Amino acid sequence: MGAIVAIVGRPNVGKSTFFNRLIQRREAIVDAVSGVTRDRHYGKSDWNGKSFSLIDTGGYVLGSDDVFELEIDKQVELAIDEADAIIFMVDVEAGVTGMDEDVAKLLRRVDKPVFLAVNKVDNAQRAADSVEFYALGLGEYYNLSSINGSGTGELLDALVEVLPEEIEQEEELPRFAVVGRPNAGKSSFINALIGEDRYIVTDIAGTTRDSIDTKYNRFGFEFNLVDTAGIRRKAKVKEDLEFYSVMRSVRAIEHCDVVLLVLDAQRGFDGQVANIFWLAHRNNKGVVILVNKWDLVENKETNTMKRYTQKIKTAIEPFVDVPILFISVLTKQRIFKAIETAVEVYENRNKKIVTRKLNDVMLPLIENYPPPAYKGKFVKIKFCTQLPTPYPQFAFFCNLPQYVREPYKRYLENKIRENFDFKGVPISIFIRKK
Numbered sequence: 001m002g003a004i005v006a007i008v009g010r011p012n013v014g015k016s017t018f019f020n021r022l023i024q025r026r027e028a029i030v031d032a033v034s035g036v037t038r039d040r041h042y043g044k045s046d047w048n049g050k051s052f053s054l055i056d057t058g059g060y061v062l063g064s065d066d067v068f069e070l071e072i073d074k075q076v077e078l079a080i081d082e083a084d085a086i087i088f089m090v091d092v093e094a095g096v097t098g099m100d101e102d103v104a105k106l107l108r109r110v111d112k113p114v115f116l117a118v119n120k121v122d123n124a125q126r127a128a129d130s131v132e133f134y135a136l137g138l139g140e141y142y143n144l145s146s147i148n149g150s151g152t153g154e155l156l157d158a159l160v161e162v163l164p165e166e167i168e169q170e171e172e173l174p175r176f177a178v179v180g181r182p183n184a185g186k187s188s189f190i191n192a193l194i195g196e197d198r199y200i201v202t203d204i205a206g207t208t209r210d211s212i213d214t215k216y217n218r219f220g221f222e223f224n225l226v227d228t229a230g231i232r233r234k235a236k237v238k239e240d241l242e243f244y245s246v247m248r249s250v251r252a253i254e255h256c257d258v259v260l261l262v263l264d265a266q267r268g269f270d271g272q273v274a275n276i277f278w279l280a281h282r283n284n285k286g287v288v289i290l291v292n293k294w295d296l297v298e299n300k301e302t303n304t305m306k307r308y309t310q311k312i313k314t315a316i317e318p319f320v321d322v323p324i325l326f327i328s329v330l331t332k333q334r335i336f337k338a339i340e341t342a343v344e345v346y347e348n349r350n351k352k353i354v355t356r357k358l359n360d361v362m363l364p365l366i367e368n369y370p371p372p373a374y375k376g377k378f379v380k381i382k383f384c385t386q387l388p389t390p391y392p393q394f395a396f397f398c399n400l401p402q403y404v405r406e407p408y409k410r411y412l413e414n415k416i417r418e419n420f421d422f423k424g425v426p427i428s429i430f431i432r433k434k
């Protein structure tokens, strides 16, 4: 399970500049909470081989200082609740402000690692100026310039040092996370799924206070449910509810093998649902899409499901090899099928294709449709193999790997999917030099 790192600080200190430096832009997902706050950003980053989720809790309020103070309190509270480590960013140009002092006061009471990052230290003169931030009472600080990148390495070295190690599970049961927007029917689904308490075998305390695996034995399947509860309890207003659920989803997704993405049939596969979907994909998790409340969809004819499926597929291109089920928790329609499918996806994710079999299938297909020649040079793929990783990754060995482009990789992926069942599971293709 990857760790979560939150960046806090007042507006304009450079949080998003820093965030963008660490995250490949196209990989960031944005939670646009319209009107009230600025977009919040989530993304994955890694340093020294350790990967973590980075959250720019950012939100600032277009309004009075009072409103802003409330907002930053909330931001810090969220970070304290949800993150494994906190980066508190301040701005050397502005010096210590009252707002910085307020945030520091909150952070001094936390027993999670806090890194004080003094930003905009673009030159040596400014490095000297930053001593005033000792006054915040947070001890050691890191000088950096998010714009030119200097100093960020030192901060990241120290940061990944304190992040929790990935924990190996001693028993391999499928871990399912039920995620989705508020009101999609997640809790109802879980209740329907687990039925009475006697189906609960045992509680396993998770790696952190907030993440709990609960072991279930139901319908002849044994699995762990990764808990995403506790959202409603904490959230007081609507934007918070959305934000908490995204935060919680980030954590649950990191911790599971298969994501059961529940959506409300009447709301459809909207941007927020898509965010969760791509988060699962980026984390190489299995996915099952459950279109819930199907009982509420009126005038269903034979084509309704087909059209709905097609719409979702358009939204999730090119990763369309994903099971989409239409369920109703209310009438218990296809609840069992949902779990059965999740187990299949789990098995697909763990599937290992024997190298000889893979080559027998793939080499003739490649021969038939080789990578296009590039600048008059021919690419010859000689051999392929599935890598011994916890999720499907394939390496193809050839003479000129740099000439194999995305479209051809997609061709290879499609052929793998056509010949071996990897439904619901992201596949990575690597082209290596032989």
Ligand code: GDP
Pocket (backbone or CB within 6 Å): 009, 010, 011, 012, 013, 014, 015, 016, 017, 018, 058, 119, 120, 121, 122, 144, 145, 146, 147, 148
């Ligand atoms: P946020 O509101 O905390 O997310 O701040 P932004 O990342 O939007 O940055 C606010 C302003 O500070 C922008 O104009 C940035 O270009 C600028 N900025 C960010 N980092 C640096 C830095 O390291 N040095 C300097 N000189 N300016 C910076």
Ligand code: GDP
Pocket (backbone or CB within 6 Å): 180, 181, 182, 183, 184, 185, 186, 187, 188, 189, 292, 293, 294, 295, 296, 327, 328, 329, 330, 331
């Ligand atoms: P959560 O916020 O995702 O956990 O959603 P809940 O499980 O609390 O469900 C939100 C609302 O949708 C509740 O009023 C449920 O009774 C209702 N609901 C859940 N599943 C279904 C369903 O399949 N059909 C109908 N008609 N209502 C449902």
